[in-house]
Amino acid sequence: MRLPRPPVALALLIVILVALAWLRGLDHDESQYVAAARLTAGGLLPYRDYAYLQTPLQPLAFAPLAWVSGDWAWPALRVANALLAALAVAATWRAIRVAGVEARTATLCAALFATCDILLFSGGTARNDALPAALLACAMVPMLRADRGAGSRGQAMLAGLLLAAAAAAKISYALPAAAYGIYALTAPRHRPAWVLVGALPPIALVAWLAALSPAGFVFGTLAFPAQAPAEFYAATGRAWKLSLAAKAVDVAKFLALGPALLALAMVALRRQRRPTLLGWLAMAGLISALLPAPTWRQYLLPALPPLFVLLALRWQALAPGRAWQAALAGFAAIGLIPSIVAAASGSGMARAHEETARLAGSGRSGVVATLSPQFLPAAMTPDARFATGPFYFRSTGLVTDEAPLHLVSRPRLAEAFAAQPPAAILVGGEGRWTSGDGALDAALEEWAVSRGWRRIGDGRFRLYAPPQATAATPALPSISPR
Template structure:
């Protein structure tokens, strides 16, 4: 097997293993819920709230159809992201080769990319980071062919399709996509008309869903990301987390967990303006726009950055000390994943919890802040499709608008359940053991207990509550609280 192919196979095996063993993260809740609800025929924004651009639920719904009956939808989404993470690295390697980098340097730089904690986290959880990153990295190949003068109409169509799809999966890729669109308009060898035509399918998808529920679309993609973090961090006494100084520290820290920060310093010293430089800057800018900045937000900057690094190492090799520094930073980048694997609960626990719920014949709609644990025969209550992330808010929208958007915040829980109670309530998955907040689960649990709902013993960390009358005869081991 050729060396790059062997390295790619090893990388895929490692990424899949990390995805299986990495500890549970409550960030995954909303993405698993969206894929489950879309697979059931519901549309984002119109039938349930979704806090991102809408492509991923449609892309991942087939995995729910395939693996849901086995109660393995959540692990399947994690493994899909691991494979997409491998594709991101492989496509970046191919982009390096397209840019003229030799195989040895390209393989080394792709390996450095693979040690970045930004990538490893994004490929190890069921979030919406790996899909757009893979689409963006693959798009770099026809983009760089066009940049060297070998572009074709088909390549331009493909670049437009992939970039727009990346933005349709995660809004932070809209800025790099727009940057390339402007570059194509200024450099006609990129065939801007064909690029625009390639972007049409994704534009049509987003526009159609926005037209079907304009208020829900605006809230999910614009209003919530702009207002919710400030409310949450102020409510928890951590408003300092939103300051510019903390943003700068966090950004440097995340880039330094792996060779990305060193790569950025080296290519900046090269000082060569290029399309890749603009795409990297657009990726960094998109990460800095939201507050606070988290590691996965920086992923759009990495594929073009590491292509630039490969070009820099080949055309103007630095002193030997730089290579030792890169090796050291690569080792540092692996530390968070090692810690996450050794100290986390992993998917074995997640699958066990899901199977325990399936044994209890849980069905219908379930109000829960951790919908990723639900078995196939139960659906998340659409009001909880965002997991804990809207529920923890207080006054982002009015009560009537909240109902129209299929949402519920914790101060309005009683009013919302009075209009339409769920079939079950599930708590315990939003605890600190899953990087969540125990108090949010206690709010749901308190509502169930004070109204006489019976607890079903699942034998794990999760606690299931059934209403006093409906279904009680069919449920084993119910005990009043």
């Protein structure tokens, strides 16, 4: 079979990934990332001015895009992630070539990577998965050059910069970065001192933001991920989700949605006399995915770029037979199914922007308290206390003193609003249609109704304005549930 030339294949991949990002259904997981980018675009900083439940690079990197995009911020961030997912595949292809694999095999293995549901989901939402994956994939190129004895000081610095930046965008990438640091210390040709020099700017950025709010940084990057899942799943009667058995099933399922599980088996069958650089990276990526409970598909993404380079090397050394090739093709087809199903409605971002445009048509502006900040138009600023969307709000006892961390939980809503009421309250975006919990929005709505706030709009979204503002409040265009 004749394969398209790499530039043509990349262009086709970009078109497909952008289309999937545009069509994919709405998910409340994206709320905190859109809110963080918008708040940073407005001059606020993570941890110091609003809570952020990840390491801080993504909102800083995406803030200019959110500012330029205005009402289109959410779609723009999705498209950016689609492009970053394409970059991750392209950089993996380049890393395969640097590793010494011929072009056809490199294209086949990069294409198999592109069919993994893990990657397609990460590139189709406005989460923080595609950016660090692209950075890691790009870092493999100078790392592999150094491993083959063709590195330089500049490339060592570039590898350190990219790996540290990946960890600064998502903390789970710190383990692959550390694995490379340890490996580099055992192999002087990697110039570990220069790798460290390159890593210093992202490290300094994270350290600076952590110093501005040590408590906020520790809570967002360490305490919340460690404590919140146990509280949430216990409260919802699904503590079994945190068991090792559930984790094993989830990991196998997510890897099997695409050829990653089969690639892992093929690579494992090719025994190495000693661990290789790529082996270290893939193993670190898998461990980083297994540490949180539960394990979700996007957590496995750090392992995939090095895994598919290893697959290409194995393919070149011992080409798989027809049965293996047929199995890879079959798993690749399976990996596409979730994205096809998710995009089947064909109205993901079109629907989201329609809702945003209707809110913009209300003529209101100012700070809005909402669990769905991703829907807000440019004139409405997310209340920084709800920057985490529903994910902290649904907790009950993680933080004793919430105000210094810019947080509000459902049990302390009345107390927080008594101290500082918002200009408006928006409900309607947290529900089954966004994979959320409508009871959380109901708590905000109940507070507004009980205090005589005026309801504006009768459809899916309801905007509430304080009583003193009712006289001059324009009507919200009707938004009908769908």
